[in-house]
Amino acid sequence: MLAEVEKGNIGTIIVKDMSRLGRNYVQMGMLREQLRRANVRLIAVNEGVDTGSGFDDDFLPFRDVINEYYAKDISKKIKSTFKAKGESGKHVASSPPYGYLKDSEDKNQWVIDEVAAPIVRRIFRMTLEGYGPYQIATQFTAEHIPIPACHQAQLGVGLWQNREIKYPYKWTSSTIAHILQKHEYLGHTVNFKTRKHFKDKKSHYVDKDQWLIFEDTHAPIIDQETFDNVQRIRGQVRRYPDGWGEAHPLTGLMYCADCGGKMYVHRVNNGKRVPMYVCGNYAKQPVGTLCRSAHRIKADHVMEIVAKTIKEVIQYASLDKERFAEEIQSHIEDRQTVDFTEQRKRMTVCEKRIGELEMLIAKIYEDNALGKLSDKRYTMLYNQYKGEQEQLQGELDGYKTEQAQYENDRKSAARFLKLVERYSNAEEMTTVMLNEFVERIIVHERDRKGSADTTQKIEIYFNFIGEYIPPTMAEKEPTPEELEEMRKKEARKDKLHQNYLKRKANGKQKEYEERTKAKKKAQIDEQKKQIRAEDREKGIYFHAGVPNIPRAGKQAVM
Structure with a gap:
């Protein structure tokens, strides 16, 4: 409309009232001034405003302020309604994510979409296998799998059901990455991930610590172990820097033993293509200041050792499952350095004292209100009791966290045993198997640098149980x-x-x-x-070096 005003195609604007024209009092003042300069007549029927007849209400700026306040007040009321709904554990999203549908009997419940859910599982599975979002998107596009918007439109749900989708099979890497980040696939309700302002109507993402998560509210599509492994891979993976676009299976698992930094893969291109892992901190300028050495190690050697270790664990477990279960449980308990019996006694003492302090605070408040205790004395006692209470509460929270971690570790033993049983018949180590078994690999420096005859120690930490060496691989005393x-x-x-x-x-x-x-x-x-x-046959090209060109105004000396 403003463009038509500037062209001179509009001479009169008629609105029901000024709020229909806008509710931002700053912009409304600028708009009225713009219309006045363009000699455009403005009529607000219900408010009796007619700039063409010379009648311009001096109260209009105050009306604009009231209109904006009204919009803000309505926005608050709507937000409070959504907040109450979200805090009750109900979904506040207008439509469920790809892979779910609203229950036909209860619109507040989500059920698994049997058509889309396998696609979601496949996305997570391919990520565990080492595929990146771009590779997955390219594969889905080639297979003509409908994109989430197209699939939901076919079902008559979502925001695109009444719109034309120009490329219904064109998957993008951002779509894949967005799916991989959703906690909803764990069966959780996640509310308040975005916030919308009443003025610009745009949604803005908020920090994760402001999300409200309700666990186990609907059927999960992805299990927790798979989701955690995918997040670790996505957060740490780095592609080869030579344009091949591949990611080595060990990327995201390798760490330096001395500085704790991540180790990244490099290709040694001296006539051979040998993937090597080096400490990421070593090469940072100046070289050797953050880490004393590169801790260089061949990826193939690590893969061989990891595969052998996993194979030994599986074979050792298959000999006597009950003994292996007891050994794993004992291994986890050995990692615990806390005496939980004494800790539980201390927790009881803390809880009792916190209750006593609460009663004392209530008592001194009553005495102060009745005039039996002076304000100065009340303030001193209140600060004393409150400080002790907060200290005890912090101690109690720490104990509860350790207790929860202990219970989680006990469950971890069963989860690791289940993982071993799942791969009991595996003939070779796959990328998925590697990511499900291994949490991290710690690489030490070689004991004799520059020599082919040297020893380099690595530590393998498994998911759920930490570092574990099966008895069949334990070091024996030399004869x-x-x-x-x-x-x-x-x-x-x-x-x-x-x-x-x-x-x-x-x-x-x-x-x-x-x-x-x-x-x-x-x-x-x-x-x-x-x-x-x-490389040229495969379509891989490297940029040739650009010759030095003399700068303008200077003569090249031959």
């Missing part, structure tokens, strides 16, 4: 013969190292290294050419 062999081996290493130092001193080592380097460089260059040719 005297093995100790003697180890001594001879170390002596040979020292002798070779002394010979190396002599060659380095007389210059022969440098000559040998230069000859070896030149020979190896020729081999690597040839292998790189072959790799580049393979």
Whole structure:
């Protein structure tokens, strides 16, 4: 309308009252001034406003303020209604997320959509297998799976049921990522994730700590373990930096033992494509300040060790399930450093004293009101009692948290046993299996850097139970013969190292290294050419270096 006013196509605007034109008093003042300059007549029938007849109510600015206040008041009342509904545990969303439908008998209840739910499960499953949102979206688009908006429109629900969907099978990575973040698939009701302002009518996301979550309100599509593993993968995964767009299965699981930082995968491209993991803090400038070494380790070696460990755990469990269950439970209890018997006694004492303090606070309040206790004395006693009460309450809350963690750990043993039983017949380790078993892998530095004959320790922490080494893989005490062999081996290493130092001193080592380097460089260059040719056949291209171009105004010297 304002565009038509500026063009001069509108001469008169008639409204029922000024609130129909707007409820923002600042914008209304600017609008009336704009209409006056454009010589446009404004008529508000119910309020008797007619700028064309020279009658302009001086009370109009106050009416605008009242109109805005009215809109704000209505907004508050609507919000309070939604808040009451949301706090009662009912869904406040206008339509359920993809994978659910409203119950035909009770619109406040959600039931599983048997058509869409398998798609949701497949999205989570593919993420566990190492696929990213873009890869999943591309796959679904190729399979002509209807997007969530199209599927809901076909069912006659959602916001797109009366709109035309131009690309009904075009999945996007943002759609996949949005689905992977929804706690509703766990069977929970999540309210107040967004907030809308009464002026701009736009929804704004709020912090997660302001959400209101009611657990187990409807049937879940995804179990908690799968959801947690997906969030961990999504939060830590990093694609190869060379444009291949792949993610190594170990990404998000590897951590440095010294600095605790994440380890990231790199491709060694010296004629071979060998994935290596290095500490992410080591390379940060200046190099070596945040972490003393790179903790470099081949991904294939880690995969081999992890696969062997998981296989040993499964085989050991299959021999005697009851004994394995007792051992896992004992392993979890050994991690507990708290005497819960004494803790429960202390909790009883804290609860009793908190109740006594509450009665004392009520007593001094009554004495102060009756004039038996001065205000100064009341304030001093109140602060004393309240401070002790808050201290005891904090201690009690800490005990309750530890108790809840202990109970959760007890359940974790059963969950791990269930996981082992599920993969009892697995022949090889898959990416899904890796992510379901392993929580994190701690990598230590090699004990002899620069040597092929070295040892590098890694620690494998399993989901639910933490670090665990099956008895079949436990280190055994070496025999005297093995100790003697180890001594001879170390002596040979020292002798070779002394010979190396002599060659380095007389210059022969440098000559040998230069000859070896030149020979190896020729081999690597040839292998790189072959790799580049393979990449071009696959459609993978690398940017060629741009030659230095002289700046304008300066002459290039040849």
